[in-house]
Amino acid sequence: MLYKIPKKMKALKQIGPLPEEFLSNPNEIKKCLELIEVDVPKPGPGQVLVKVNRGSMNPNDLYHIRGVYSSTLNYPYPRGVGFEGAGVVVASGGGIIGRLRLGKRVSLYNKNGMFAEYVLADALKLIVLPDDVHFQDAASSVANPITGVGMAKWAKASGSKYFFITAAAGAVARMTMRVAHSYGLKSIAIVRREEQIQLCKEEGASYVLNQSDPNFEENLTALCKEVNCTYGFDCIGGEMPLTLIRALPQGSTLCMYGYFNTGPMSFQPQKLFNGWKIAFFETEYYVNSLSLLSRFLLSREVINNVNGMFRPKVHKQFKLENAFEAYAYYSNHMTDGKIQIVVGEEN
Structure with a gap:
């Protein structure tokens, strides 16, 4: 089939970094992001062009x-935005x-920018969609599901029947708990606010702890024992890793599967010298570590669900x-559900 591909397209480009205090201000965001007209890229060997x-x-x-963001720290400006x-x-x-x-x-994860009318992609890294999967669902079928599967597999491989996870009301954590429960694991959900407790119980968490509780570390230590x-998984960073590793x-x-606090993280050397370990999960590196067969099986597990x-x-x-x-x-509704940028019509 031949497609009529235009010479120009609209693409959202970032022209500079945005200070954290301006994340909820669209007028300030406009100072670092621009919707511009650029040439439609041409795919090279092994690449495809995705509308x-x-x-x-x-x-x-x-x-x-x-x-x-650690994976794109060295990407020059102007640069693309959007990943999934x-x-x-x-x-x-x-x-x-x-x-x-x-x-x-197809669905895809693309570090060169997804919020555009056309993007280049590695042909081997696409997930081909069944006819009964709509774009609305497929557009969110890469990052969270693959992260959830990968993290659940790591937890299962550890041999621990239980695992804990911070920011448990977030989409990634909830996905991880869902997958892990299907693998026979049990979860300890750690939330930041009281109103998030019921959400995690509905996801099947065996226990839910509020990190704002003054006895949080004592309670987590007793429960882990x-x-x-x-x-355990943490995406908060800062002082939290020190608290968590003391409880294990x-x-x-x-x-570590993220870092809400982008500053230095605190650890206790005496713990690390005496058998405790720190690991880091990043979705792209996880996928790249897999064989082609394992990637195929992972994509099938995701798309079939x-x-x-x-x-x-x-x-x-x-x-x-x-x-x-x-x-x-x-930036103000991260736990309410997926936010999507619509470029074309559903079909």
Whole structure:
């Protein structure tokens, strides 16, 4: 099938970092993001061109526009924004896989910018969508589900029947708990606010602790000892890793899967010298560490559950030209559901 591809397209580009205090101000966001007209890129060997239908926002989108996201720290400005989305493959730069992907509806993760009318992608890293999966669901079927599967597999491989996870009301944590429960694991959800407790109970958490409780560390320590929890996830950073690793039994592992606090993290050397371990989970590096067969099986596990366990709750949608408002809104509603940037029409 031949597609009529224009020479120009609209793309959202970042021209400089945004100070954290301006995240909820769309007028300030407009000073660092621009919707501009650029040439439609041409795919090279092993690449395809995807006509974007929509993209989804994740916490790393906010880190990226602030200029503090570890995976894109050295990306020069102006640079693309948006990482996750879905669309249709409309051109191939050559190769068997690229030609086989032509005309396919796909979901993808793309560090070169997803909030644009067309994007380049590695033909081998696309997830081909079944006919019964809509773009609205597919656009959120990469980052959180793959992260949830990967983290759940790490927790299961640790041998611990229980694991804890901070920011448990967030989308990534809830996805991880869902997958882990399907693997037979039990979770200890750690939340930041009292009103998030019921949400985590509905996700099947065996225990829910509020980190704002003055006895939080004492309670977590006692609980980890009681259920022999030797694995935990944290995405808060700052002083929290020190608190968490003190609560874990000797020989346990604390895995960092993010950093709400972008400053230095606190650890206790005496713990690390005596059997406790620190690990770091980052989705792209996890996927790149897998064999082609393992990547295929991972994509099948995700896509086969998009209409079930991995189905996203889409909270609000914005047109591409209103992306400034989308960023501001998302910064204040991160646990309410998915925020999506709509570029094309659903089909």
